[in-house]
Amino acid sequence: MTAQAVGTPQDAEGATWLDLLDPTPQEQILAEQLCGQPLPALADLNAIESSSRISVRGGAAFLSSPLLKRNGPEFQTTPVGFILSENRLFTIRFQSYQAFETVAQLVAAHPVTPATPPAPPATPEGEQRPAAPLALKAGEILVALIEAIVDRLADILESVGDLLDTLSRDIFRPPSASQPVRSMALRQRDLLQRVGNSGSLCSRMRDTLLGFERISLFLSESRKVAASAPAAGFSLSTRQISMAEPPPDPQAKAAPYTLPGALRTRIATVSRDLSSLEAYVSQAQDKVEFLLDATLGFINIEQNGVMKILTVVSFIGVAPTLIAGIYGMNFKDMPELNWSFGYWYALGLMAATIALPLAWFWKKGWLGGIK
Known part of the structure; x- marks a missing residue:
């Protein structure tokens, strides 16, 4: 399947996967003509209720979820949409993703069944003939997309773990003794910002995982009749998974978008992977909360140290001020006024x-202390 631009309905003949990347209004109208019903816009894909993210209309499944992407040092979340019918898959996205490019390369390299397949060559008795290549179905491409996306999310989570480890070392690293107070304040502010960014990243990752887990559960619970189940062939996947086709239920009535048994098995595996990633994100969120408490605790310690210094300064200034106030009163009868050494x-x-309180505070350890 070669990739090509679709400008007219004739260009889309025989196309199984139609990918809309930040579509223009004209492209949106053309895609709706090809789909036969309205396609969701960006505002529809951003809806958070389950009925908007997973719905069925006109024999097609409309699926959407937020998707996390790393752009350099920052992470962004934009929604993606999937419309799965019996013969076609529509994807709607508003920025490029590596997972889509990876699956597009797999689709382009996938062998397609010729219109008139040649007769298989003769083989010795007992030797199995090679199976003819199969044309890709829309469900196969969708499952491969979800697998590639989940693998990419797992890679991002690994980088999140490294990010939290680095942040933990920076928080618990003792500050330099020669570091000025102003630099300490900037360091603490930077640590708080990094902890906040980590918490936001975990929250966005959790939203993405929950969205794709809903999609995987919806697809894994579908059923198809025996006549619509494809024969075994080359599996389009970024993973090395080989599953036997389970026996179909002849009494089951299937919707046009339902997946065959082998794909349901693969999507069930993806669902388990998503559950394990969610557990990892929960652990990362707990670590972020711990690092936030630790950062705030160190800030409180620094503030307590400053308050101690201010308390000492204010305390040692009370007695000299009292003495100066007493001897500054203009009373006529004051014995010390006639002393030649009264000033000294x-x-x-x-x-x-001043000296006695300072020595006492030093002994108690408020000014560094002595052992």
Whole structure:
């Protein structure tokens, strides 16, 4: 299946997967003509209720979920939409994703069944003939897309783990003794910002995982009749998974978008992977909360140290101020006014009231302490 631009309905003949990347209004109208019903816009894909993210209309399944992407040092979340019918898959996205490019390469390299398949070559008795290649179905492409997206999300989660480990080392690393107070304040502010960004990243990742888990559960619970189940062939997947086709239920009545048994098995595996990733995200969120508490605790310790210094300064200034206030009163009868050494006596008394509290605070460890 070669990739090509679709400008007219004739260009889309025989196309199984139609990918709309930030579509223009004209492209949206053309896609709606090909689908036979209205397609969701960006505002519809951003809806958070389950009925908007998973719905069935006109024999097609409309699925949407937020998807996390890393753009350099930052992470962004934009919605993606999937419309799965019996013969076609429509994808709507508003920025490029590596998972879509990966699956597009798999689709382009996938062998297609010729219109008139040649007769298989003769083989020795007892030797199995090679199976003819199969044309890709829309459900196969959708499952491969979800698998590639989940693998990409797992890679992002690994980088999140490394990010939290680095943040933990920076938080618990003892500050340099020569570091100025202003630099300490900037460092604490930077740590708080990094902790907040990590918490936001975990929250966005959790929204993405929940959205795709709903999609995988919806697809894995579908059923198809025996006549619509494809034969075994090459499996389009970024994973090395080979599953036997389970026996179909002849009494089951299927919707046009339902998946065959082998694809349901693969999507069930994806659902389990998503559950394990959610558990990892929950653990990461707990670690973010712990790092936030630790950062705030260190900030409180620094503030307590500053308050101690202010308390000492204010305390040692009380007694000298009291002495200066007493001897600054203009009373006629004050014995010390006639002393020739009264001035030095007052200065010495004020110095003593400063030195004694300082020595006491030093002994208690408020100014560094002594062992």
